[in-house]
Amino acid sequence: MEYVKGKPYFCYKVAKIKQYRYLENDINCDLLIIGGGIDGAIANFFLSKKYKVVLVDKGRFGMACTSCATALLEYQLDDFAKDLQKYMIEEEIVLAYNMGQGAIKKIEDFINIYGNNCNFACRPTFLYTNSLFSVRKIKDEYAFRAKHGFECKLYDDKNNPFPFPIKCGIFAENGGCEFNPYLFTKMMIENSSNQDRIYENTAITKLEKTKDGYIAITNFGEKIFCKKLLIATGFNWEVLGKSKLCERFITYSIVTSPIKNFSWKDKALIHDVVSPYHYLRSLPDGRIIFGGEDSSFKEKPINERKSNKKYDKLEKDLFKLFPEIRNKVKVDYKFCGCFGTTLNNLALIGESEIDNNILLFISCGANGIINAMAGVKVIEDIIEDKYNPLIKLFSPKRKV
Numbered sequence: 189m190e191y192v193k194g195k196p197y198f199c200y201k202v203a204k205i206k207q208y209r210y211l212e213n214d215i216n217c218d219l220l221i222i223g224g225g226i227d228g229a230i231a232n233f234f235l236s237k238k239y240k241v242v243l244v245d246k247g248r249f250g251m252a253c254t255s256c257a258t259a260l261l262e263y264q265l266d267d268f269a270k271d272l273q274k275y276m277i278e279e280e281i282v283l284a285y286n287m288g289q290g291a292i293k294k295i296e297d298f299i300n301i302y303g304n305n306c307n308f309a310c311r312p313t314f315l316y317t318n319s320l321f322s323v324r325k326i327k328d329e330y331a332f333r334a335k336h337g338f339e340c341k342l343y344d345d346k347n348n349p350f351p352f353p354i355k356c357g358i359f360a361e362n363g364g365c366e367f368n369p370y371l372f373t374k375m376m377i378e379n380s381s382n383q384d385r386i387y388e389n390t391a392i393t394k395l396e397k398t399k400d401g402y403i404a405i406t407n408f409g410e411k412i413f414c415k416k417l418l419i420a421t422g423f424n425w426e427v428l429g430k431s432k433l434c435e436r437f438i439t440y441s442i443v444t445s446p447i448k449n450f451s452w453k454d455k456a457l458i459h460d461v462v463s464p465y466h467y468l469r470s471l472p473d474g475r476i477i478f479g480g481e482d483s484s485f486k487e488k489p490i491n492e493r494k495s496n497k498k499y500d501k502l503e504k505d506l507f508k509l510f511p512e513i514r515n516k517v518k519v520d521y522k523f524c525g526c527f528g529t530t531l532n533n534l535a536l537i538g539e540s541e542i543d544n545n546i547l548l549f550i551s552c553g554a555n556g557i558i559n560a561m562a563g564v565k566v567i568e569d570i571i572e573d574k575y576n577p578l579i580k581l582f583s584p585k586r587k588v
């Protein structure tokens with residue numbers, strides 16, 4: 189089955205992750221992480237400091253959905269706080285927003301220690317509408333954030349600082365950050381403390397339960413004996429059998445050629461709230477990445493004709509937003525990939541319904557990477573049997 193398609197911008201023309209060997213003998217560990225995308229890489233970096241961790245990927249690290257992530261990293265969730273109150277109480281939504289802010293700070297701390305080799309930058313966020321129908325929703329969201337002390341400004345058509353029309357929008361000065369997700373994955377993997385227990389081209393094809401954990405069997409028949417498994421396979425969870433973990437969609441992105449002397453207020457990460465929604469940000473080489481137009485994921489190859497229609501629609505909508513660049517740029521990259529959603533917009537992180545020794549680490553929603561960054565502590569607290577209020581919000585056993 190295909191989970192990504194096209195020409196992903198982020199892993200093109202960048203220094204590749206060093207090639208790791210495949211597993212050639214039986215080994216044992218406390219925790220086996222299956223999947224070395226950005227989620228597995230984050231989990232491996234933090235958890236290998238404390239436990240004996242093995243990381244495997246069936247292919248090369250970071251080349252699946254990670255290579256497609258637009259990497260708008262924000263504390264806000266996909267839905268408005270008011271709509272999320274069907275699934276979380278007010279305090280839990282505030283906790284989730286604070287979790288997002290904490291995760292952004294954690295990324296910044298990591299960059300300060302290991303260097304900025306992934307084009308990291310702090311950015312404001314701008315969530316807006318140009319439709320009168322959504323103005324009330326934006327204003328309610330602004331009121332929610334103001335009530336709970338999240339600093340932000342409300343713009344409308346009279347004080348709009350952006351070069352496109354809006355009816356209303358929330359600008360959060362410290363709302364987010366951006367990076368190259370492939371290069372961040374590379375940094376996480378190459379700086380982790382278990383370099384001798386990291387394997388590429390090592391697929392897990394079978395899991396056998398034992399009395400004190402699991403045996404994971406690779407495509408070459410090697411055995412990995414572990415106490416716990418961490419499933420970081422992204423939205424390809426076939427290793428667990430046919431179970432459906434959450435709803436899956438395809439989201440589409442285009443990247444323009446570099447544009448000289450063109451930008452917008454503070455290079456904010458921008459989302460609109462139309463349906464289907466759009467998101468965009470600038471790239472360090474002066475390009476714009478523009479995405480959205482989500483469609484539901486079918487268990488068959490990604491339809492090329494449909495994808496091309498989506499890319500055309502994105503191109504049209506981008507030029508509608510910024511008519512002044514229409515004759516100055518072309519689209520250099522087009523790609524799409526699978527992502528998952530849940531009712532409360534949060535990841536599936538924690539003990540699985542199948543068995544408590546199978547931990548899921550599957551980042552869902554438009555904010556998956558932020559969830560993964562915060563979710564590592566949840567995994568640690570589960571392993572050490574400590575209280576963490578996020579355990580409940582991330583639990584794969586909740587209604588998703």
Ligand SMILES: Cc1cc2nc3c(=O)[nH]c(=O)nc-3n(C[C@H](O)[C@H](O)[C@H](O)COP(=O)(O)OP(=O)(O)OC[C@H]3O[C@@H](n4cnc5c(N)ncnc54)[C@H](O)[C@@H]3O)c2cc1C
Binds near residue numbers: 259
């Ligand atoms: C177009 C697009 C835009 C996005 N934009 C954003 C965004 O702006 N912000 C954000 O936070 N998120 C965004 N996302 C979501 C983000 O990409 C995901 O949350 C994230 O990449 C998931 O990472 P992952 O490591 O779980 O999955 P993947 O990158 O898919 O990695 C899973 C890995 O598991 C391996 N694997 C699978 N099965 C096995 C097996 N049996 N044995 C061994 N290895 C196995 C695969 O080879 C793969 O490398 C976007 C997604 C897409 C598609």
